[in-house]
Amino acid sequence: MQDKIIETLTNLADTRIKAEGKARQDLAEEAADMTRAITSYSLRKAMETSADAMPWRILLEDQEDGEMIGEFLKLRKRLTAQLIDSTFSTSSCMIVNEQDRMKWNGIRRFLQDTGYLVSALEAAERAAEEPAPAPAPEPEPAKPVPGHRPTTTQRKALELIAKGGVRRTQFGKGPVRIGSDNGRIYADTFAVLDREGWVSVDTSKSFFHGQPVELTEAGQAHLPA
Structure with a gap:
């Protein structure tokens, strides 16, 4: 059980x-x-992915001198x-405020993405404490879900991208636009897909x-069969 959870934590990190x-x-490269x-x-994108990765970096650093599952549970409580x-x-600086918002969102996603592992550990602990008339196979933790499920709007955007002809453009210092020959894709929606x-x-x-x-294999997996 613990080996499976350690493997899951390592893969997610x-x-x-x-x-x-x-x-x-x-x-x-752009700079x-x-x-x-x-x-x-x-x-x-760099700021957002950095905020998402930070709790996982802390976990990997903390577990170097200890046991990963124990450090994982302590990190969840601390966060x-x-x-x-x-x-x-x-702050009067909007960038500082946005960076702070992304940091807390990254922590929220870490807690949301690992909640089912805590439930699996608690279930295994209860099963170990209860007397059993005969040996039973170890309960396995739920399989991790690769990312989130798209909303209706995000799924429609995936379908438009699958049809081809979608390009990301920007002229001068204007806003980034997502052009499509088959329908409109909002920049905020595209940011989530990316x-x-x-x-x-x-x-x-x-x-x-x-x-x-273009769609990745992960994106194609959310298209209707």
Whole structure:
């Protein structure tokens, strides 16, 4: 049981940290290209994935000198207490306020994504304490769900991207737009699809000509059969 949960925690941490690394690399490449403007989209993506990865980085660092499951449970309690006592940043700098908001959202997602593991541990502990007339197989924790399920609006956006012809564009310092030949996709909706790893963007193309957008295997899995 514990081996399975440790494997799940390790896999989830690896996924979040790799997503952060990719976002940082994309931002670095954009910043290094003197012919392109540094966009709020790339900066926001790097900040958001960094906030998502931070609790997982803390877990991996804390468990180096201890036992992972014990450190995991202590980290959840510590982050829950911090979240309860937290207040919103009221800095005059909007970037500082947004960074603070993303930090707490990252902590919330960590707690939400690992809640079922705590339930599995508690169920196993209760089963071990109850006398059994005969040996029974160990209860297995629920299988982790890879990411979130798309909303109706997000699923429609995935279907539009599957039809092809979707590009991400930006002119000058204007807003990032998601162009589609088959229907409208809002930038906020697209940001969620990108964060969940349901779409990929060809960043080798310029914003002016449009960066092609395609579904990943994870995104295709949410399309109707």
